[in-house]
Amino acid sequence: MTNLAMWSRLKSPWVIHFNSGACNGCDIEIVALLTPKYDVERFGIKLEPSPRHADVLLVTGSVTKQCAERLKRIYDQMPQPKFVVAIGACACSGGVFQGSYSVLSGVDKILPVNAYIPGCPPRPEAIIDGVVKLLNALAAPPAPKAAEEPQKEEAASEAAKEETVEAAPKLTTEVKPNAKQ
Amino acid sequence: MDILKILETKLQGKPVEIVPDYLGTAAIKAKEGSYRDVFKALMDADEKTGVTSITGIDLGAALGVFYHVRTSNAFITIQVEVPKENPKLVTVTDITPSAAFHELEVTDLIGVTFEGNPLEGHFVLPDTWPDGVYPLRKDVNPNEVKLNPSPPEEKFEQGKQVKIIIGPQHPALLEPEKFAVFVDGETVKAVQPRIGYVHRGVEKISEFRTYIQDVYLVERICGICNSCHACAFVESVEKILKTEVPPRGKYLRTIILELNRLHSHLLTLGHAGLEIGYETLFHYFWRDREPIMDITEILTGNRVVSSAMTVGGVRRDLKETDVPKIKSTLADLRKRLPFYTKVYREEPSIGLRMKNIGTLKREDALKLGVVGPVARGSGVDIDVRKDAPYEAYGEIPFKLITYKEGDTWARMNVRMDEVEESIKIIEYALDHLPTGPFRVKVPRVVPPGEVVNRVEAPRGELFYYVKSNGTAMPERVKVRTPTFANIPAFLTTAVGEPLADVPPNFVSLDPCFSCTDR
Numbered sequence: 114m115t116n117l118a119m120w121s122r123l124k125s126p127w128v129i130h131f132n133s134g135a136c137n138g139c140d141i142e143i144v145a146l147l148t149p150k151y152d153v154e155r156f157g158i159k160l161e162p163s164p165r166h167a168d169v170l171l172v173t174g175s176v177t178k179q180c181a182e183r184l185k186r187i188y189d190q191m192p193q194p195k196f197v198v199a200i201g202a203c204a205c206s207g208g209v210f211q212g213s214y215s216v217l218s219g220v221d222k223i224l225p226v227n228a229y230i231p232g233c234p235p236r237p238e239a240i241i242d243g244v245v246k247l248l249n250a251l252a253a254p255p256a257p258k259a260a261e262e263p264q265k266e267e268a269a270s271e272a273a274k275e276e277t278v279e280a281a282p283k284l285t286t287e288v289k290p291n292a293k294q
Numbered sequence: 295m296d297i298l299k300i301l302e303t304k305l306q307g308k309p310v311e312i313v314p315d316y317l318g319t320a321a322i323k324a325k326e327g328s329y330r331d332v333f334k335a336l337m338d339a340d341e342k343t344g345v346t347s348i349t350g351i352d353l354g355a356a357l358g359v360f361y362h363v364r365t366s367n368a369f370i371t372i373q374v375e376v377p378k379e380n381p382k383l384v385t386v387t388d389i390t391p392s393a394a395f396h397e398l399e400v401t402d403l404i405g406v407t408f409e410g411n412p413l414e415g416h417f418v419l420p421d422t423w424p425d426g427v428y429p430l431r432k433d434v435n436p437n438e439v440k441l442n443p444s445p446p447e448e449k450f451e452q453g454k455q456v457k458i459i460i461g462p463q464h465p466a467l468l469e470p471e472k473f474a475v476f477v478d479g480e481t482v483k484a485v486q487p488r489i490g491y492v493h494r495g496v497e498k499i500s501e502f503r504t505y506i507q508d509v510y511l512v513e514r515i516c517g518i519c520n521s522c523h524a525c526a527f528v529e530s531v532e533k534i535l536k537t538e539v540p541p542r543g544k545y546l547r548t549i550i551l552e553l554n555r556l557h558s559h560l561l562t563l564g565h566a567g568l569e570i571g572y573e574t575l576f577h578y579f580w581r582d583r584e585p586i587m588d589i590t591e592i593l594t595g596n597r598v599v600s601s602a603m604t605v606g607g608v609r610r611d612l613k614e615t616d617v618p619k620i621k622s623t624l625a626d627l628r629k630r631l632p633f634y635t636k637v638y639r640e641e642p643s644i645g646l647r648m649k650n651i652g653t654l655k656r657e658d659a660l661k662l663g664v665v666g667p668v669a670r671g672s673g674v675d676i677d678v679r680k681d682a683p684y685e686a687y688g689e690i691p692f693k694l695i696t697y698k699e700g701d702t703w704a705r706m707n708v709r710m711d712e713v714e715e716s717i718k719i720i721e722y723a724l725d726h727l728p729t730g731p732f733r734v735k736v737p738r739v740v741p742p743g744e745v746v747n748r749v750e751a752p753r754g755e756l757f758y759y760v761k762s763n764g765t766a767m768p769e770r771v772k773v774r775t776p777t778f779a780n781i782p783a784f785l786t787t788a789v790g791e792p793l794a795d796v797p798p799n800f801v802s803l804d805p806c807f808s809c810t811d812r
Contacts, residue, residue, distance in 0.1 A: 130468075131463055131470070132468060132469050132470055132492070133470065134470070134491070134492045134493075134494055134808075135469075135492070135517070135808065136514045136515060136516055136517040136520075136599075136808045137468070137469065137516055137517035137518050137806065137808050138514070138517025138518075138520070138598045138599050139517070140468050140469070140517070141468075141517060141518065141561065141598065142597075142598060144468070144580070145580065145584070145587075148576075148577055148580035148581060148584075149577055149580065149581040149584075150580075150581060150584045162464075162465030164463070174492070175494060177420070177491060177492060177493055177494060178420040178422065178441065179419075179420040179421065179490055179491050179493065180462065180470050180491050180492075183462050183463060183470065183491075187463055208514070209499075209510060209511050209514050210494045210495075210496075210499065210514075212437070212499065212502075213436075213494055213495040213496075213498065213499045214429055214436030214437055214439065214495050214498060215419070215420060215429075215436075215493050215494060215495045216494050216495070233514070233599055234517060234597075234598050234599065236597060
């Protein structure tokens with residue numbers, strides 16, 4: 114059963130996209146991924162509107178203070194195991210908006226991030242590369258502990274969630290940016 | 295400037311000072327509450343009068359409230375000063391309803407309250423923002439502001455009407471923004487917007503960056519119309535510097551701006567297809583949008599955020615060897631256009647989901663002060679490219695597209711026709727590209743001065759107000775984006791129609807909230 118779940122996760126990751134204060138640059142590149150020229154659906158990657166059905170959360174934008182709570186809520190609604198991909202310079206570190214009064218600068222201030230894809234905006238090829246790297250990293254080690262007991266984890270507390278994150282492979286296509294705040 | 299003469303005669307004896315050729319246009323300094331008289335006189339004199347923006351500015355001893363007003367052949371700024379202690383003004387929404395959103399924004403960011411404004415509450419700042427702190431005042435350090443621990447609870451009244459909340463995360467909206475739609479059965483009774491989810495405080499950060507850094511900052515206000523933002527800002531700075539861009543630079547800028555419009559319109563035309571369940575059309579449009587991204591990359595070096603504009607010209611020259619590739623790509627797109635035009639004009643499913651939906655009458659469009667394709671779809675012939683030509687638009691022939699119907703269908707068809715006009719403009723500009731330098735060197739320090747500037751972005755009139763204090767950093771940058779002016783149209787037209795018609799109606803505005811919130 115575990116193998117089947119792992120196989121389906123690798124062959125068809127369902128992604129949800131949340132714009133947490135981006136300029137639309139990254140968002141239109143994500144939509145461009147799904148349209149005929151790049152067409153990631155042929156790899157089984159499917160954009161899913163509901164967080165309750167999604168495996169991977171694609172976050173763009175510098176996380177505004179108004180959005181932060183909603184972003185957290187969407188993450189909490191996703192079933193375990195879940196992965197977060199920060200797309201674009203803003204999601205990685207705040208980008209040009211670093212230091213502003215209404216942004217938190219970086220998704221990792223709120224959520225554990227599994228992969229960073231830098232760029233302003235990253236090209237669709239870079240986003241595909243990032244997602245493929247995430248999937249490869251998932252396939253390489255034995256399945257994370259969280260994958261075996263999804264039900265228990267869901268009810269678990271904040272501490273347990275952080276544990277899950279550590280179990281999930283961390284990889285970065287970029288050195289973690291310095292956080293000013 | 296005959297409107298100024300009319301105003302002069304009408305406003306005789308009132309404490310008003312008229313200054314022509316100020317701010318690059320004209321300005322009226324109003325004292326002792328006479329600004330309402332100026333508005334009344336303007337409304338009587340010109341039917342196209344609409345508030346483009348209201349800038350709140352910290353002048354040190356007092357607060358300035360600048361009303362930027364568009365009329366059919368002039369652009370006028372009405373300047374009012376209010377004391378810092380208990381700043382209060384009387385609203386002008388009873389004279390021109392287009393001011394409502396702008397007044398609320400000024401209250402939020404600089405703290406001037408407008409008596410009689412029908413709207414209330416935080417508009418762009420977070421819910422947890424403390425009362426009495428206004429980020430755009432110079433004495434406030436926004437980074438030291440302590441946010442309230444939790445946002446106030448939303449009141450929910452049980453009644454006959456049902457409140458349906460769309461957003462902040464919703465599959466139909468690519469951006470986080472909340473709209474509460476009140477429905478009675480299937481009919482929409484009211485729409486309550488809450489913008490500000492993408493508010494990144496661009497106007498405040500721009501005061502801490504140099505002019506060159508600001509070009510890259512304002513470009514990232516919006517990823518779709520980034521060149522327009524950059525162009526509007528660098529033009530403002532050039533106006534203060536009194537720098538003239540060489541002709542080749544002007545033509546290259548025009549080409550980049552039109553490529554921007556092309557990809558933005560194709561994006562929206564496809565998105566509208568997606569919203570009405572016509573996914574094939576969405577994929578067709580996005581497939582044909584990719585070659586445009588490719589030629590943008592050839593010309594500027596990047597697909598989306600092009601960073602092509604700089605103060606004094608453009609950053610890269612166009613290679614002669616790239617011209618055939620650009621031309622053949624545009625020719626390919628032009629071959630496909632008759633098919634798309636036919637689909638948008640004649641396809642029955644498009645007609646059923648778009649015709650007579652979200653109808654905005656001409657007089658309402660004028661009253662609400664909408665801009666761009668939304669105004670042109672309602673028969674209002676406004677376009678900054680024609681009204682106040684900038685860059686090379688004065689030398690390039692093109693048609694101003696208007697439709698009379700005013701519904702969703704008309705707005706989308708305006709965009710459909712503008713795609714063809716854009717291709718024509720680019721081809722003309724490539725054929726008539728002047729030789730010579732493409733940029734001039736400019737000093738880093740900008741002399742004191744202030745200026746207003748307008749650019750026609752894909753979504754409509756984009757407005758910038760830049761004030762320089764003689765240092766390397768601007769004193770105030772005010773941005774008013776087209777969607778900000780167009781949201782009131784949606785709030786009016788959605789009411790009385792079925793809930794299912796909300797998505798096509800909404801998309802026909804081509805909403806862009808990262809622009810709106812800044």
